[in-house]
Amino acid sequence: MQANMIRKVAESDPDQLITKTPVFVLFQRLFTYIWQHKLPLIAGLSTIVGLSFLQVLIPQITRYTIDVLIPQQKFHQLPWVGVAIIGIALLLGTLNYARSYTMALVGQKTIYTIRHVLYEHLQKLSLSYYENNRTGALMARVTQDVDSLQNLIISDVAEIVADTFAFFAVVSYLLYADWQLTCMVLATLPLMVYLTQLFGTRMRGAYRDVQRQGAEINNHLQETLSNIKVIKACANEGYEVDRFSERNRENMAANLRVVQLWSVFSPVIDLMNHLGLAIVMVYGSWEVIKHRLSIGELAAFVAYLNIINQPAKKFSRLLNVIQKAATACERIFATLDTEPEVMEKPEAIALPNITGNFCFENITFGYDSNEPVLKDFSLEIPAGTTLALVGSSGAGKSTIANLAARFYDPQTGRITVDGYDLRDVTLKSLRSQLGIVSQETLLLHGTIRENIAYGKPGVTEAEIVAAAQAAHAHEFILEFPQGYDTMIGERGVKLSGGQRQRLAIARALVKNPQFLILDEATSSLDTESEALIQDALKQLLHGRTSLVIAHRLSTIQTADKIVVLEKGAIAEIGNHTELLTNQGRYAYLQALMFKSSELPT
Ligand SMILES: Nc1ncnc2c1ncn2[C@@H]1O[C@H](COP(=O)(O)OP(=O)(O)OP(=O)(O)O)[C@@H](O)[C@H]1O
Ligand SMILES: [Mg+2]
Incomplete structure (x- = not known):
């Protein structure tokens, strides 16, 4: 059954449904985030232009030295050659520093923004999204995904921009110096572009797999480590390791x-x-032998060849980063494009202070x-009253509570509070x-x-x-050496079941809400904590409108109205005595509950 569930989850994994969006489109969208930090970006790009210009200068000095200084024996100019090269090198160093820093700034700020937007959006998405995603x-x-964007923006985009710029600067010069030779050198370029594209598509597929597998590892870790108790209880450690x-x-x-693809490509x-x-x-x-080209020009050509090959060489490495970032972008944007199922209308109003009259009108709902x-x-629930919902497991009781808190929207019908449709008010004002x-x-x-x-x-x-x-929690809290400062562990694992329930009740009480939804846990407690929780509940329900999904006899008996729910529809409705005299479903459930409450615990 577990394997079935896992398969089902994997099937609904939206990552697998992602269509192949062109890299260009993805990066265009990514650029809107980068552009938000235009100041450092423009500063960084300017240093890149400066750097490219300086790079073009050094081979020119080489050419001048070989073609002019040496043949003409201009000894007095030799020291200037050294000074010029060292000067350019120093300038290169400074500009490189400025480039690294400004581009890193752009990168980090962009990553910050994307991570922030992504987390903000995740918080907005409805429960159903979390049910379908792991x-x-x-x-x-x-x-992971945001990190791969970081690599792209910080180091590689800057490099590719710098190299591309240098490429065009150098090619223009080379065309001017010897267009025939230049064209011959450039002839290898289309082939390079073709190969890059060929590998690019495959690489992207491969990266998608890498990311999927990485996420799978994360899923496995998250699920097993947070449920370690189940694993130990079932003695399934070995199974999980496998x-x-x-x-x-x-x-x-x-x-x-x-790596394989990459090793061939490089x-x-x-x-x-x-x-x-x-x-x-x-x-x-x-050409040199034929005196159509000087030796110095040939030397410069060789040096420039290195510069024009840089983009291609780096591009192949960059391809790695680009494809990785493209798949990351795909996922990030897909998440950002998912609309919450429970949407706040743009014109939603803040719900005024409610008296708590809740109405479900012809609701049909299914997950x-x-x-x-629920069917029709x-x-x-009139203001100030307590309504108890009873019924067998899976009847839809918690579902009604979920709808009342607008965790989901019904497919048909509407839910109102004091006459306001839940869909017309802001989520914050409702849930507060x-x-x-x-x-x-x-x-x-x-x-x-x-x-x-x-x-x-x-x-x-x-x-x-x-x-x-x-909530009757104060007593046990003070028994801890650290009192209210006691750390309770993840999900409150360091507390007992009854203590956790009382804390949850205290958390609800502190809000002093007008409408209360209480889905009683069925866990059996000892008589004393049962009595304490009972008393805490009484405090909680007093003077409020409440929807109580009840399993405790006393809570049910004191409710103003009891609804017996069976398979998503109301089977019986009335108060305790009325329903008992009916001798229907309620009387039967009561008899069962009464019997089990008499069993020794
Ligand atoms: N998040 C969900 N996604 C899909 N189906 C769900 C979800 N939650 C509940 N269901 C299904 O909806 C039906 C009603 O569930 P619900 O939780 O409302 O039952 P319940 O009356 O609260 O039961 P219990 O007394 O056991 O808590 C069940 O068939 C259940 O399988
Ligand atoms: Mg339930």
Whole structure:
């Protein structure tokens, strides 16, 4: 079953659905982020232009020395040759420093922006997105993928710009000096471009695999390390090591495929370069012998050949980075282009302070729209009352709670609070007035104080303590040596189940919400903590509108209204006594619950 689930998740992995967007289009979009830092960018590019210009100068000095100084024995000019070269070298060094720094600045700032935008967008995406994507893969996107952009922007884009610029400067000079020889040298260029493209497409495919395998490793790590208890309980350590080593091996294989491609490509490009050199030496020397070219010019030609071959040579290395960055861009932009399913309307208004009259009107909803969980469901929770939802597992109780908090939107029908459609108000204003204690207690790594305060930013110490007292958490908190500063571990693993529940209740209480959604956990507690939680709940429900998904007899009995839900539809509705006299589904469930509550724990 586990394997099935994993397969299903992998199938819905949007990474595999990515269409092949042209690199150009991807980078054009990336450039909009780079352009946000135009000042250092322009400064960096100017130093690059300066650098290219200086690079062109040195071979000219060589040519002058060979063709003029040596034959004409101009001894007095020799020291100036040394000074000029050293001067240019110093200038090159300074400009290189400026270039590295400004380009790194552009790169780092761009990466910062992209990472920020990406994380901000991830926070906006709906729960359904997280259900269909694995955490490890999403983490890889924000870390690994953004990092590969960093390489591209910081070192390589600057280099390619510099080299391209130098290329055009040099080629213009060469065409002027000897256009025939230049054309011969350039003849290798189309072949180079063709080869680059050929390898480029394959490389991109290979990089996509590398990234996918990297994300798989991340997924595996995230899932297994955070669920280590399940693995140990099932004694599946060996199984997980095997699964991991399989992923690890696939990752290695994917990387080796890239290396393989790259290892073929690099020597091919080198061969092209030497072909250029052969042409220059053979044809150039012939020209020199025929006195159509001077020795100095030939020497300059050889030096320039190196410069024009630089872009091609580096481009082959760059191809690596470019393809890697292109696949990263693809993923990042695909994430950024995903619209949250639960969207706030642009004209959404802030929900005024509610009294808490909740209405479900003819709701049809399914997590998958083809399989409705709720069918034409209608229900009203009058302000200030407690409504208990009971029903068998999978009936759709938590689903109703999810809809009330607008974690999902219904496919048809509407949900209103005090007459406002949930879709017409801002999510923030809605959720700030809701208190949610969910079925699985969700806590964050941090101190007890931080966890309670998480419900309401800016809450005072007195409010935290008051909430903890009302939730009957204060007593156990003070028993810890560090009290409210006790670290509770990831997801609160250092606390007992009952303690976690009471903290979650305190977190909901501190918000003092008008509408409360309480999805009681079914975990059985000992009688004492059961009584404590019961009392905490009573505090929580007092004077508010509440939707309680109840498993505890006492909570159900004191509710103003009880709804029995079966397969997404209301089977019975009424209060405790009414439903008992009905002798229907409720009476049956009650009898069952009563029986189990009498069992010794
Ligand atoms: N995130 C989800 N994605 C897809 N299907 C879901 C999701 N959550 C719940 N379901 C399905 O919706 C149906 C109703 O689930 P729901 O969680 O509302 O049940 P419940 O009444 O709260 O059950 P329980 O008493 O066990 O908590 C179930 O068939 C379940 O498989
Ligand atoms: Mg549930």
